[in-house]
Amino acid sequence: MIKYNTLAVLIVLLASPLANAQDQHPIMNSKFWLNVGVYVADRTFEAEAEASIPGISREIDFEGELGVDDAPNLFMAEFGWQFGKKWGLALQYFQSEREASASLNETFEWEDLTFNAGVDVSAGTDLSIMRVFFARQFWDGGPHSVRVGAGVHWLEMGAFVEGVATLNDQSTDFRRGSVSVSAPVPNLGVWYRYSPSDRWLFNARLDWLSASIDDYSGGIWNVAAGVNYRIFKHFGAGIAYQYFELDGSVDGDNWHGGVNAVFKGPHIYINGFW
Numbered sequence: 231m232i233k234y235n236t237l238a239v240l241i242v243l244l245a246s247p248l249a250n251a252q253d254q255h256p257i258m259n260s261k262f263w264l265n266v267g268v269y270v271a272d273r274t275f276e277a278e279a280e281a282s283i284p285g286i287s288r289e290i291d292f293e294g295e296l297g298v299d300d301a302p303n304l305f306m307a308e309f310g311w312q313f314g315k316k317w318g319l320a321l322q323y324f325q326s327e328r329e330a331s332a333s334l335n336e337t338f339e340w341e342d343l344t345f346n347a348g349v350d351v352s353a354g355t356d357l358s359i360m361r362v363f364f365a366r367q368f369w370d371g372g373p374h375s376v377r378v379g380a381g382v383h384w385l386e387m388g389a390f391v392e393g394v395a396t397l398n399d400q401s402t403d404f405r406r407g408s409v410s411v412s413a414p415v416p417n418l419g420v421w422y423r424y425s426p427s428d429r430w431l432f433n434a435r436l437d438w439l440s441a442s443i444d445d446y447s448g449g450i451w452n453v454a455a456g457v458n459y460r461i462f463k464h465f466g467a468g469i470a471y472q473y474f475e476l477d478g479s480v481d482g483d484n485w486h487g488g489v490n491a492v493f494k495g496p497h498i499y500i501n502g503f504w
Contacts, residue, residue: 391406431460
């Protein structure tokens with residue numbers, strides 16, 4: 231009798247993951263999913279642009295020094311495709327474009343231009359990121375799922391300062407100094423999902439890589455954790471906290487210098503899954 235009871239317990243334990251699969255959030259087993267929302271990010275963008283004269287370079291805090299901090303929330307979208315039993319693809323996009331005016335408290339150099347203290351300048355930054363990520367599922371334990379993979383961040387970033395400036399200490403006029411670069415930056419990442427019921431899904435993600443590719447060399451950190459709630463059969467809403475940091479140097483035709491950009495804050499979204 232004890233043997234039969236033990237066998238019955240084992241059957242229940244082995245079958246529980248199958249039963250739990252019916253009570254999981256649909257994203258755990260959906261072929262496609264789409265998130266659309268806003269990234270309410272606290273942003274920092276510091277950059278430097280080297281002049282043609284060696285040794286003239288200074289990192290500028292565009293938010294702290296030039297007041298480029300008043301901007302609408304960022305649009306963010308993400309699309310996922312589970313194209314195999316173990317394999318999936320995710321696409322993510324967000325963009326930050328800001329511009330402001332300020333009166334300078336001190337003189338600084340930007341490329342070959344000198345902006346003197348007291349003058350009014352306009353400044354702006356632009357950063358857009360499209361992320362492509364392939365992941366393989368390594369663990370699917372009932373309500374738990376772990377995926378590991380690799381991908382590419384395609385970066386497009388730039389900055390400008392314009393106003394009355396001196397060019398190489400020779401003439402003073404209204405001038406604009408702008409820099410820009412585009413580069414693919416690879417990354418490694420891991421995802422974790424936990425679904426305790428068919429309504430709730432908790433997830434976390436970590437991406438990182440330090441590399442030298444084309445005009446850019448440096449590192450990327452991308453960390454996110456959040457929760458999703460299924461409202462209807464194919465529709466839900468969620469919130470996540472995301473931290474993104476880009477730190478590196480640029481050596482291209484349009485920009486010689488460096489950049490440090492940090493975005494951190496909640497990402498609020500609605501999503502569909504089918």
